[in-house]
Amino acid sequence: MSDTRIAMVHGSGGKATGELIANIFAKEFQNETLNQMEDSAVVDGSAKLAVTTDSFVVTPLIFRGGDIGRLAVCGTVNDLAMRGAVPKYLTCGFILEEGLSIETLRSVVHSMAETAREAGVAIVAGDTKVIEGNGGLYINTAGVGFVPEGAEISAEGAKDGDVILVSGTMGDHHACILSTRMSIETDVASDCAPLNGMVKELLDGGVRVHTLRDITRGGLGTVLKELAEASGTVFSLKDGLVPVTDRVRDFCGLLGLDPLYMGNEGKMAVIVPAEDAERALEIMRKNRYGRDAARIGSVRKANDDTEKGRLIMETAIGGKRYLDVLQGEGLPRIC
């Protein structure tokens, strides 16, 4: 392909689309199924499936620690893993804006292929559309995973006496994207990572996982508030226990941001019975994406209906603050 930029002709469905697919997508994503270029891929199934989808509109397209391609694979892989499923197949829908550099596209697609290999998933179907614009790129990934017999991890799984863990520091992806956009010099990198390996290690290690949730848009506060509501319990966090790197803390101080409501792309909340908490932490800390895993709070049953779904932050001096889901805009186009 001699073109250097995407043009409307690449969306025709004819010759130019075929060349784009052959030269950019098929080369990187090649596997037996995709190579057949059928209307849909026929693949082996399983008795229980996990199915999910996510669109990615992050800007800038490439950032420290990742790019929109790595994000698109990790986001969907993680959504599958959060049900205890083994991620198997991904589909990719590309919407390309006219003017997009072919080099950028090539690099993003390469990164998707690498991340898919890391996560052990096959990209089995794809689609490409072109719209007018200024060189932007949107990616949708949908995913199918196999759910092992007996897996019962769900948003409503938290029980009285459970412990709340997080797999690492909060706010890195958010701080990375925002600082890049504001041209603030910092070396904060996105935490963008596939978490299915760590989930498998927890389950293989016999940890009785009640709930898993990846902490993306909306941040830890939003995620935990939703999980408290889904389970009808009370979640209590201890101030000072939520892990945040010094760099991100400084960045937050500067801009008045709260790490509890900042987006992440490679972190999860893990809710387990108290007896399993130490083992879970040990397992997570051995994984490259879980080195800063920490215990941040606990679950108790609600004393009455008004208490159900509360998320409480307890301060060191005994004060209490009720937390809600993210209000307001958050950071546009963070993922």
Add this chain to the structure above:
Amino acid sequence: MSDTRIAMVHGSGGKATGELIANIFAKEFQNETLNQMEDSAVVDGSAKLAVTTDSFVVTPLIFRGGDIGRLAVCGTVNDLAMRGAVPKYLTCGFILEEGLSIETLRSVVHSMAETAREAGVAIVAGDTKVIEGNGGLYINTAGVGFVPEGAEISAEGAKDGDVILVSGTMGDHHACILSTRMSIETDVASDCAPLNGMVKELLDGGVRVHTLRDITRGGLGTVLKELAEASGTVFSLKDGLVPVTDRVRDFCGLLGLDPLYMGNEGKMAVIVPAEDAERALEIMRKNRYGRDAARIGSVRKANDDTEKGRLIMETAIGGKRYLDVLQGEGLPRIC
């Protein structure tokens, strides 16, 4: 929801996103799985799966005979059906441009829900992002279908002696979108329709279907050229047999368009052994989306390697024209 237009805040992942999902998406798409609002949906599986994805960027969003929502459901349902699969689950990724009218979104989502019911598929997972813009809307749908034991419908299935059928008239969707955009007064409606019912009727009727392909972007010419190449055979069409309505023919005459390269959204090519052709036509013509089904050509084996993959149009007076896939731009944002 009192808002009348989409704003960036609807993409925050916090409170406003939650309200949008509850008030617009969940209401229309409700089913037990989606209602759980988990990171991924857990659903029953099958030994063989068909998996596909498609993004939709059509403009205008609403047109005679359909809208982007109906298109998004039909496109993915049809891609699954083309492998002989029974479409089961859809995921929907919405990318909303700031300024999109909530009323338009509501109407599109309603149309998706209705079309999903018609096609017998459940929408089990979704995602919503908001970007800057001018009230546009992009939808990705990915789909999972169950492939029945023994189904062997594929792009390379065409064999010597087979007959090529199409399920109806060519160019309706293309003419509808283009005339709307050019403000040409016409009553041509899009043919946008789910074809899985007709495919099921063909298979249940014992027709030995070798190949199915829905005829979308790129048109019949592109589709048949690709199928001839995939099967390594020679496809011959007879001029005058490809069904086109008078209205679309007039429209094409006016603008110098060739119905063979115009997009459709509810039509398929069907390749079957000659002995099964009449029965297939009979079955298709009984279906509301197959009333104009017609036999348009035949398949023969290539005499040598240079002939493999040829698509030939034979004129009434014995002339021959070799057809290729669509060259050039086609119609931007037709689907």
